[in-house]
Amino acid sequence: MELELRHLRVLCAIADAGSVGRAAADLGYSQPAVSTQLRRIERYFGEPLFVRGTAGVRLTPYGVEVVAQARDVLARADAIGRRRASGAERERRTLRVAATNSPVLPGAVSRFRTRLPDVDLSVNSVYASSRIVELLEEGAVDAAIAADYPGMELTHSDAVAHRGIVTEPTFVALPSRHRLRHRAQVSLADLAEDAWFLTPDDGAGWPGVFYAACEAAGFTPVTVHEFLGDRLQLQSMIADGLGVSLVQPTLRPIPQVVVKPLAGTPLWCRYVLAWRRGAVTEELAETLFRAAVDAHKELVAQSPHLRTWAARTWSIAGT
8 A cells, every 4th residue: 555645634534543443534434434444554653553441542652652643744735725826926924823831832833834825923921911912902913813712702993803723622731640640530529738830820810710610619719829930840740749729620640740620610711813904814713723722622632531521521432
């Protein structure tokens, strides 16, 4: 068998769906056909790319590498297909992008540059989503990745448009020797006596949603350390037993840290693509959106704790 683009699309569809059956439905094929295709592809590579289980399938370490490269190849092929037939050199432009503290950003930027190589990106790190809206309204930036929370959606004038990238649960990071380390999920109330690391006010509802969830769980946090910095530094402090922290579910923990879902999923966060209507074309907005969505899908594929939570929470069945 010669490896073709259609084979790479099958691999990516299975990785995104977490199930051969759902991938087949997404692709418009029968499940047996996709299963047969996957076996042929794995024979081509010489080893399994997915681990099969009752909850679906997940990528092997080798599979993660293959799918990441497959996404890159498909993105490049897509970029070739987008080029204008005239062959005339287009004037380069710079798209000014602001972004909050989101793990989606690196993968989104990389994909956007691959798909629209004639557009330069200038990325400005802005923590507060409220400030991001101000920059968009002022015309200081053209597009942005911001955050908001269910019931507290991003607000702005008609000059700005926005589109949700993903709404994901908030997990908690604990020291690997924590008393609750063996729990499949952790109740927020069980952490009432722990010290917390919290990022500061983001102008979109945080940390108010955290304190509201704690109040609903029957407690007020005893000790809170305000921290906004490097994720590795945060994990090092958690590993040293200085506190626990709410984190994105795609966080890759260091060996001395474990990441657990919160029982009942009391906290959610949505990442949002926002842009100035007059400064960003539909093509640019769609490309930015797809780049961010694909970046998040790859993060999910590399996050076994998030995939396990999803399988249990939504009762995913079948392979």
